[in-house]
Amino acid sequence: xxxxxxxxxxxxxxxxxxxxxxxxxxxxxxxxxxxxxxxxxxxxxxxxxxxxxxxxxxxxxxxxxxxxxxxxxxxxxxxxxxxxxxxxxxxxxxxxxxxxxxxxxxxxxxxxxxxxxxxxxxxxxxxxxxxxxxxxxxxxxxxxxxxxx
Ligand code: DQA
Numbered sequence: 001x002x003x004x005x006x007x008x009x010x011x012x013x014x015x016x017x018x019x020x021x022x023x024x025x026x027x028x029x030x031x032x033x034x035x036x037x038x039x040x041x042x043x044x045x046x047x048x049x050x051x052x053x054x055x056x057x058x059x060x061x062x063x064x065x066x067x068x069x070x071x072x073x074x075x076x077x078x079x080x081x082x083x084x085x086x087x088x089x090x091x092x093x094x095x096x097x098x099x100x101x102x103x104x105x106x107x108x109x110x111x112x113x114x115x116x117x118x119x120x121x122x123x124x125x126x127x128x129x130x131x132x133x134x135x136x137x138x139x140x141x142x143x144x145x146x147x148x149x
Contacts, residue, residue: 001045002069002143006035006132007060008050009076015101023101024128031129035072038133042140054078054085061088061096069143070121071096072135079104079114089119095142097135100125 008028011018016027026034032048039046047068051057057075064071071089073096078085089096096119103126104111117123122138124131 003045005068005071006048010052058088065092070139095121098123099131
């Protein structure tokens with residue numbers, strides 16, 4: 001079974017209480033539970049991890065190289081600032097989908113720039129927790145196509 005890392009960046013541990021009008025009312029635990037269940041339906045083993053620390057996120061991306069077929073990554077505020085996370089994504093050579101709960105392009109201008117997008121397979125933004133759900137489906141389609149080749 002293919003394994004997918006769902007990686008959450010800073011402040012996403014506060015989901016549920018953090019600006020629910022922007023990010024929704026589900027907790028991170030509930031989102032992870034739903035993603036693991038959806039992964040099972042799609043034939044994917046989903047492992048979830050959250051950190052507020054840039055270096056820990058980099059460690060997780062590097063470690064994923066040895067076990068994950070893909071990464072669903074919400075880098076939170078680091079999206080707009082982190083060269084180091086961008087470099088880690090480039091270095092690992094496995095497909096990464098950038099996700100955001102909110103539609104970052106419809107928000108403040110500083111959120112329009114992503115340092116991450118250019119090295120990701122794709123980006124999904126604005127669908128609440130279903131941004132992650134859609135990313136899992138994109139991986140399931142990709143893996144199915146790879147198997148048919
Ligand atoms: C976010 C969008 C970022 O701009 C913000 O800093 C976050 C969450 C999102 O999921 O919508 O922390 O990545």
